Structures are given as C-alpha cells and as structure tokens.
Amino acid sequence: xxxxxxxxxxxxxxxxVLALCGHRDxxxxxxVGVSLCTLVAAGLLTSHVIDGGPMLVLDRQxxxxxxxxxxxxxxxxxxxxxxxxxQPYMRVERxxxxxxxxRMRLYHSMYxxxxxxxxxxxxxxNMGILWVAMEAxxxxxxxxxxxxxxxxxxxxxxxxxxxxxxxIAQALLGTILLYLAADKVIGAGGGALLWxxxxxxxxxxxxxxxxxxxxxxxxxxxxxxxxxxxxxxxxDAHAEGPTPISAVLSGLLLNxxxxxxxxxxxxxxGALHNQLPGRLxxxxxxxxxxxxxxxxxxxxxxxxxxxxSSIEHMGLMTFAFGxxxxxxxxxxxxxMTVHSLIKSAIFFAVGHATQKAGTQLMANIRGVLKxxxxxxxxxxxxxLAILGMPPFGVFASEFLIITTAMRxxxxxxxxxxxxxxxxxxxxxxxVQEMVFGDSELKPLEHSPAxxxxxVHLGLGLMLGVYIPPYxxxxxxxxxxxxxx
Amino acid sequence: xxxxxxxxxxxFASVLLLLSFAMLSxxxxxxxxxxxxxxxxxxxxxTVVVAYVTDQHHLYYSAAIxxxxxxxxxxxxxxxxxxxxxxxxxxETLINIPTTMLIGILLVVFAFNLALPIVKLSSxxxxxxxxxxxxxxxxxxxxxxxxxxxxxxxIGFLSMENGLFFAATAATYGMPMVVEFGIxxxxxxxxxxxxxxxxxxxxxxxxxxxxxxxxxxxx
Numbered sequence: 001x002x003x004x005x006x007x008x009x010x011x012x013x014x015x016x017v018l019a020l021c022g023h024r025d026x027x028x029x030x031x032v033g034v035s036l037c038t039l040v041a042a043g044l045l046t047s048h049v050i051d052g053g054p055m056l057v058l059d060r061q062x063x064x065x066x067x068x069x070x071x072x073x074x075x076x077x078x079x080x081x082x083x084x085x086x087q088p089y090m091r092v093e094r095x096x097x098x099x100x101x102x103r104m105r106l107y108h109s110m111y112x113x114x115x116x117x118x119x120x121x122x123x124x125x126n127m128g129i130l131w132v133a134m135e136a137x138x139x140x141x142x143x144x145x146x147x148x149x150x151x152x153x154x155x156x157x158x159x160x161x162x163x164x165x166x167x168i169a170q171a172l173l174g175t176i177l178l179y180l181a182a183d184k185v186i187g188a189g190g191g192a193l194l195w196x197x198x199x200x201x202x203x204x205x206x207x208x209x210x211x212x213x214x215x216x217x218x219x220x221x222x223x224x225x226x227x228x229x230x231x232x233x234x235x236d237a238h239a240e241g242p243t244p245i246s247a248v249l250s251g252l253l254l255n256x257x258x259x260x261x262x263x264x265x266x267x268x269x270g271a272l273h274n275q276l277p278g279r280l281x282x283x284x285x286x287x288x289x290x291x292x293x294x295x296x297x298x299x300x301x302x303x304x305x306x307x308x309s310s311i312e313h314m315g316l317m318t319f320a321f322g323x324x325x326x327x328x329x330x331x332x333x334x335x336m337t338v339h340s341l342i343k344s345a346i347f348f349a350v351g352h353a354t355q356k357a358g359t360q361l362m363a364n365i366r367g368v369l370k371x372x373x374x375x376x377x378x379x380x381x382x383x384l385a386i387l388g389m390p391p392f393g394v395f396a397s398e399f400l401i402i403t404t405a406m407r408x409x410x411x412x413x414x415x416x417x418x419x420x421x422x423x424x425x426x427x428x429x430x431v432q433e434m435v436f437g438d439s440e441l442k443p444l445e446h447s448p449a450x451x452x453x454x455v456h457l458g459l460g461l462m463l464g465v466y467i468p469p470y471x472x473x474x475x476x477x478x479x480x481x482x483x484x
Numbered sequence: 485x486x487x488x489x490x491x492x493x494x495x496f497a498s499v500l501l502l503l504s505f506a507m508l509s510x511x512x513x514x515x516x517x518x519x520x521x522x523x524x525x526x527x528x529x530x531t532v533v534v535a536y537v538t539d540q541h542h543l544y545y546s547a548a549i550x551x552x553x554x555x556x557x558x559x560x561x562x563x564x565x566x567x568x569x570x571x572x573x574x575x576e577t578l579i580n581i582p583t584t585m586l587i588g589i590l591l592v593v594f595a596f597n598l599a600l601p602i603v604k605l606s607s608x609x610x611x612x613x614x615x616x617x618x619x620x621x622x623x624x625x626x627x628x629x630x631x632x633x634x635x636x637x638x639i640g641f642l643s644m645e646n647g648l649f650f651a652a653t654a655a656t657y658g659m660p661m662v663v664e665f666g667i668x669x670x671x672x673x674x675x676x677x678x679x680x681x682x683x684x685x686x687x688x689x690x691x692x693x694x695x696x697x698x699x700x701x702x703x
Contacts, residue, residue: 128663135670139677146681151688155697157681162637165674166625169644172667173621176652176659180606183656193660208601236700 001057003048004064006041007072008119010034011079015112022105028087031108035076035083038115042076045069050470056125060194063125066477071259072122074337078251078344079115081452085348086111086244088446092355093242095445103147107242114140114248118256127193130260131168131175134224137253138164145241156236163233164223171220171260177213178267181205195263202270214268214277217261218284224257226311227284227318228291235295238307239360243351246303250310251344255336258317265321266482278484281322286412288315293419297426301360302350305430306343309386312423313339316416320401323408324484326476331400333475334467338393338460342385345456349378352448353434356441362430367439376435378453383431385460387424393463489537490609496530497613500650501592504623507643508588509581513574513635517562520639523646524554531653534610538657546658549668550649558642558675565679566635569686576633584630588623595619602655610654617654620647634685634692638678645671 014034021027046069049055054065064072090107093099099107117140121133138161146157175193182192185201192198198205219230226234238246261281268277289312296308313335320332352375357365369376385392398420406413467475503523510516528551535543566572578584596615603611624644631637649667652659659667682692689696 126660126663128659129666132663132666132670135667136673139670139673142677143680146684149684149688151696152700154681154685154688155700158634158685158694158697159700161674161678161681162628162641165641166628166644169621169641169648172648173651176648176655177602179652179659180602180655184605184607193663206605209605212598212602240700 001055003041003045004055004057004062004123007038007045007076008116008123010038010041011112011116011119014038015109015116018112019105019109022108023101027104027108028083028090031111032080032083032087034112035080035115039076039080042073046073056196060196061125061129062123063196064123065481066474067262067481068122068259070333070337070471070474071255072119074255074340075115075118075122075252078248078340081455082244082247082251082344082348083111085247085351085449085452086242088444088449089243089351089355091446092444098148107144107147110140110144111244111248114144118252121256122259125195127175127178127195127198127263130263131172134171134221134257134260135168137256138168138224141237141241141245141249141253144245145237147242148240150240153240156233156240160233160237163230167220167223167230169220170216170223174213174216174220174264177209177216178264181209181213181271195267198267199270202267205267205271207272210268210271211276214264214272215280217264218277218280221257221260221264222284225254225261225314225318226288227315228288228311231288231292231311234311235304235307238310239301239304243303243347243354246307247344247347247351250307250347251340254310254314255340258314258321258336261318262321262482265484269484278322278324281318282409282412283322285315285317285319285322286415288312289319289419290415293422293426296423300362302354302362302365302430302434303347303360305362305427306346306350309423309427310339310343312419313343313386316398316401319412319416320404321482321484323401323404324482325404325408326479327400328404329479329482329484330475331397331404333478334393334463335397335401338397338463339386341456341463342382342392342394342460345378345453345460346382346386348449348453348456349375349382352444353379353441355444358442362434365434365441367435367437367441369435370437370439371441371443372448374450375448378450378457379431380435381457382453383427385457387427388420391461391464393460396464486537489533493530493533493537493610494613496526496533497610497616497650497654499526500530500620500646501616504620504643504647505585505588507639508584508623508627508630509578511575511578513566513576513633514572516636516639517559517566520562520643521555521559523643524550524559527646527650528555530610530613530650531658534653534657537609540657542661543653543658545661546653546664549664553668553672554642554646557672561675561679562635562639565682569682569692571635571692574633576631576636578630584626588626591622591626592619595622606655608655608657613654614651617647617651620644620650623647632693632695634682634694637694638675642671642675
C-alpha cells in the first residue's frame with residue numbers, strides 16, 4: 001500500500017515542485033530525478049505484487065491486479081525514459097527560441113501531472129475517478145500541445161480539447177448509466193461505482209442499460225484511444241506538440257484509455273451474455289486498422305505518419321480484445337506493452353532527427369545515418385520492430401492476433417494482412433529514404449539521449465524471444481479476467 | 485405538497501430544455517452567458533427540490549457545488565474573459581435558425597426515445613425528466629457543431645455538462661460525492677485552461693473565429 005501511495009504522490013509532488021522551479025537550468029534534471037523515483041516506487045510496487053498477489057487498498061478505492069500492474073510499471077518506465085530523452089531535446093528547443101522559461105516551467109510541471117493522472121486512472125478502483133483522471137489527463141496535456149504557440153499547434157490543441165472533451169462527456173454519460181444499473185443491485189453510495197463490487201454482481205446488472213452504457217463508454221474512451229472515426233485529434237496533437245509529449249501520448253495515454261475500455265467491457269460482457277461488446281470492438285478495431293493505413297500512406301510529416309501508425313496499432317489491439325478468448329487477449333496485452341515501448345523509441349529517434357533537419361517534412365530529412373549513425377539505426381530498427389519484423393515483440397503479438405483471427409473470424413484476416421502489408425511498404429520506404437543517402441543535417445548543440453531508444457528496443461526485442469514468467473502469469477490471468 | 489414539488493421538478497426540467505433551445509438560437513455572446521447562468525440556476529433549483537423530496541442529503545452538497553461553479557465562478561470567468569478579449573458586444577451570424585430549431589425538435593424526440601428503457605428501470609422520482617436531460621446534452625452538442633466562434637462553442641460544451649449533471653440527478657440522485665467533486669474540479673480547470681487558450685488563439689489569429697483552425701488537413 002505504501003508503495004502505491006508513493007507511486008501516486010511522487011509525480012504529484014514533482015509536478016508542484018516543478019511548477020515553482022521548472023524554468024531553471026537544472027529543471028530537466030529534477031524532472032528526470034522525479035521520474036526515476038516514480039520508477040523505483042513502481043518497481044517496488046511490482047515486486048510487492050509479484051510476492052503478495054493483487055491488492056485492494058485504501059478503503060477499496062485503489063486496486064492493483066494482473067491487468068493493471070504491468071501497465072503501471074510500463075507507465076513509470078516510459079515516463080522515466082521520456083524524461084531522459086526530453087533533457088537534451090527541450091534544451092535544444094529552448095536554445096532555438098521555441099521555448100521560453102515560462103513555457104519550460106509549464107512543460108515540466110504538466111509533464112509530471114500528466115504522469116500522475118495516468119497512474120491514478122490505472123490504479124483507481126472507482127469508475128467515476130477513472131473518468132475524472134482521464135479528463136484530467138487531457139487537461140494537463142492540452143497546453144503542452146499548444147506550447148509552441150504556432151497557428152498549427154493552437155489548432156491541434158483546440159481540436160484535442162474539444163474532441164476529447166465531447167468524447168469524454170459521452171463516457172460520463174456511460175458512467176452515469178453504469179451507476180444507474182449498479183444502483184439497483186448494490187444500492188446507492190460510493191460503493192456502487194467500485195469496479196470490484198461491480199465485477200462481483202455483473203451478471204445481475206440490467207442488460208439494456210448496460211448495453212447503452214457500454215456504447216457510450218466505448219465511444220467516449222475510444223475517442224482517447226484514437227479509434228476511427230473519432231480519431232481526428234490524434235494525428236494533429238502528435239504532430240504539433242513537442243516530441244516527448246508525442247511519445248507519452250502514443251506510448252502511454254492511448255494504452256490507459258484502452259485499459260479503461262477493457263474494464264468497461266469486462267462488466268458489459270458479464271451483464272449482457274451476448275457478443276455485443278466484443279463485436280463493437282471488432283468493428284471499431286478493424287475500421288481503425290484499415291482506415292489508418294490509407295491515411296498513413298498520404299502523410300508528408302513524419303510525426304503524423306507515426307501517429308497514424310499508432311491508430312493502426314490501437315485498432316489492432318481493440319480488435320484482439322474484441323475477439324476475446326485467452327490467446328487473443330494475451331496477444332492484445334503483449335501488443336499494448338511492446339507497442340508502447342517501440343513507438344516511444346521511434347518518437348525519440350525521430351525527434352532527434354527532425355531537430356537535426358529543422359523540419360518534420362519527410363522529403364527534407366535525408367541521410368540521418370551519415371551524420372549520426374546511432375539515431376539512424378534507432379529509427380531503422382524501431383521501424384522494423386513496429387512493422388512486425390521478427391524477432392521483435394510486435395511480431396509475436398501480431399502473429400498471435402492474426403492466427404486467432406484466422407480461426408474465429410476468417411474474413412477479417414485478409415483485411416488485416418493487407419493493411420499490415422501496406423503499412424510495411426509505406427513506412428519502410430519512407431524511413432529508408434530518410435535514413436540513407438547524403439546528409440544535409442546539422443549536428444545538435446546538446447548531444448542526443450540515445451540510451452532510451454536502445455533500452456526500449458532491447459526490451460521490445462526481449463519480449464519477442466523471452467517473456468519473464470511473472471509477466472506471462474499476469475498476461476494469462478488478465479486474459480482470463482477479460483474473457484470474451 | 486409533494487405532488488406540487490414533483491411537478492416543480494418537471495417545471496425546472498422544462499425550463500432547462502427551453503434555455504437549451506434559447507442558447508441554440510442566441511447570437512449575442514453576452515446574452516448567451518446570461519442564458520448559461522440561468523440554466524445553472526434552473527439546475528440548482530431542480531436539484532434542491534429533488535434533494536428535499538427524497539431527503540438525499542448529499543444532493544444538497546452537489547447543488548451547492550453547482551451553485552458555486554455554474555452560477556458564480558464560471559459565468560464570472562466568462563464575463564471577465566469577454567471583457568478582456570473585448571468581445572462583449574459581439575454578434576455572431578447564425579445561418580438558418582429555423583432549420584436548426586427543427587433539427588433540435590427532432591433531437592428531443594430522439595432523446596425521449598433513447599431514454600425510454602432507462603426510465604423504465606429508474607425508480608427515481610425524477611425519472612420522467614431523463615429524456616429532457618438527454619435532449620439538453622444533444623442540443624448542446626448541436627450548438628457546438630453550429631457555432632463558428634470559440635466562446636459560444638465553449639458555452640455549448642459547458643451546457644452539455646449541465647445536461648449530463650441533470651441526467652445524473654434525474655436518474656440516480658447524483659453521482660457519489662467524491663466523483664462529483666472530481667467532475668466539478670475538472671470542469672473548472674477546463675474553463676480556466678480554455679480562457680488561457682483563447683488569449684493564445686487571439687494573439688495568433690487576431691480573431692476568435694475557429695474557421696482559422698481548419699488548416700490541418702491530411703493531404
């Protein structure tokens with residue numbers, strides 16, 4: 001319990017401290033320090049859960065079980081590595097005049113608050129607090145997306161705010177309906193929104209109301225997952241905000257939103273006794289995979305392209321969880337983990353490359369490998385990993401998803417394969433053009449932080465060939481919990 | 485006595501709906517803020533009556549939260565915002581108000597149909613107003629779509645939150661306290677951030693017309 005409190009309190013305090021000193025020269029180091037403390041606390045929490053099993057603490061308001069423990073650890077890890085990456089990245093932005101001291105303060109403070117809101121959303125047992133934390137996660141990042149104050153970034157942030165605001169309002173309606181259904185069974189009061197209580201009585205919840213509630217919750221949280229057709233905010237926010245923010249949005253926020261959808265699906269499945277939640281998720285997932293790939297092919301901006309790739313992968317995960325069953329759920333959880341690691345690694349490498357090139361337009365980025373081999377290799381390997389080349393973890397999870405689809409939903413398999421094939425052809429060619437060739441890039445004033453890139457790629461590689469036994473255990477238990 | 489009180493809940497609910505329609509067709513920003521404040525008042529009144537009739541004490545607290553945020557703080561922030569942005573007397577051109585109203589009526593019919601299965605389940609004394617609450621949500625949503633200026637869009641957003649809040653009161657006597665505090669906090673922070681944001685937009689584009697914000701396209 002103490003560890004969970006630490007995991008939540010450290011980023012909150014860090015955010016407050018950085019609100020005071022975030023503009024100082026040492027602020028990036030403070031940011032890294034706070035993130036490191038969070039990571040250590042999360043590590044202790046994880047080892048505690050490995051020894052002692054799931055826990056329900058603080059008056060049952062917080063829950064750590066196999067479904068969220070690895071996501072908490074992952075959030076703390078990516079939060080830490082991104083803060084390491086952002087050290088030189090944001091210093092370069094500051095030296096180039098894009099970040100004033102005031103903006104640096106906002107950035108550092110909100111970065112920690114963002115991590116805090118995601119950790120709350122992951123660990124809370126209360127569906128209402130989950131909603132509050134998801135909305136707070138939007139609020140903390142909206143000013144970061146517009147931090148450069150360019151016309152494009154303001155537009156992106158406005159879209160982000162309004163679309164996610166409307167989306168999350170749907171989720172609130174869904175939560176109200178959920179409470180209404182629970183109210184009948186559990187009785188009014190705070191207990192009726194606790195997920196563990198709901199889970200215990202889920203078969204008795206009124207099916208009509210739960211069906212309606214799930215539709216609203218899926219649409220609402222699905223907006224934040226980036227599911228087509230409610231994805232419009234995602235590419236803009238990823239492309240126009242600072243790259244560390246793109247990395248945490250893609251690597252963490254989308255996962256947290258999908259996690260929220262999963263918690264709701266588990267309740268809806270129990271109440272409905274039919275395939276509706278799964279079918280809806282299959283439909284949205286498949287649509288996202290296919291549509292994202294065709295948008296992806298038309299992009300000129302490298303960060304936009306990888307943002308669409310995130311939509312594609314989130315769609316694939318949603319599809320997998322929609323299929324349900326132990327194998328597809330296992331694959332979905334594994335895919336959540338590796339996608340988060342690899343995609344943030346790609347954003348780190350791409351971030352350094354765009355800084356060297358001074359542009360995000362792919363046509364103007366050439367010869368990354370020549371000027372800085374490590375950044376180039378990071379981009380190339382990350383791209384190969386995300387495109388599903390063995391032995392990286394993405395291959396394993398995609399393989400599992402597609403073979404399960406072949407078995408239970410044969411007609412969807414060609415669609416998935418074509419989509420993955422097109423994504424491969426497009427992204428690989430574009431990245432290859434950027435990486436090879438003659439270089440017109442400039443070296444950076446602050447040497448790039450490449451350790452995060454290779455740590456993430458290494459972990460992604462490891463998950464492709466060897467998954468630690470306790471992680472397998474969690475995946476399997478969580479997969480059984482999700483059922484479907 | 486109670487019968488009259490229950491009728492008065494319906495009365496406040498219909499006031500809420502009428503105000504939503506009024507906001508849908510209102511061109512002046514200042515009047516829009518007044519309408520939003522009135523909507524908050526109607527919401528508080530409805531909540532207090534429900535609280536009194538059902539003897540649900542926590543509803544008094546949530547009415548108090550609404551009173552402070554929706555009737556005092558947020559309108560005050562909005563007034564200061566339009567003062568400082570110098571758009572107090574702005575009039576927005578709205579095309580086709582009659583058509584908008586007609587679509588609005590269809591939305592109300594749709595909302596009542598949507599609410600039917602929920603109304604059947606709910607044992608709350610105010611359950612017949614659930615359709616109105618959903619209608620308010622949909623009307624505010626439509627207001628957000630039809631507006632081209634930033635401030636009216638935000639007011640539409642807040643009014644949607646009012647509708648949701650009323651839905652919670654009507655269906656289940658409000659959400660648990662901790663959740664309501666969280667929601668109120670989020671909304672307040674959201675308004676504050678939007679205020680900051682509008683200055684940024686104005687600084688960049690010299691106008692608050694969000695048609696400027698339609699440049700990012702997938703090509």
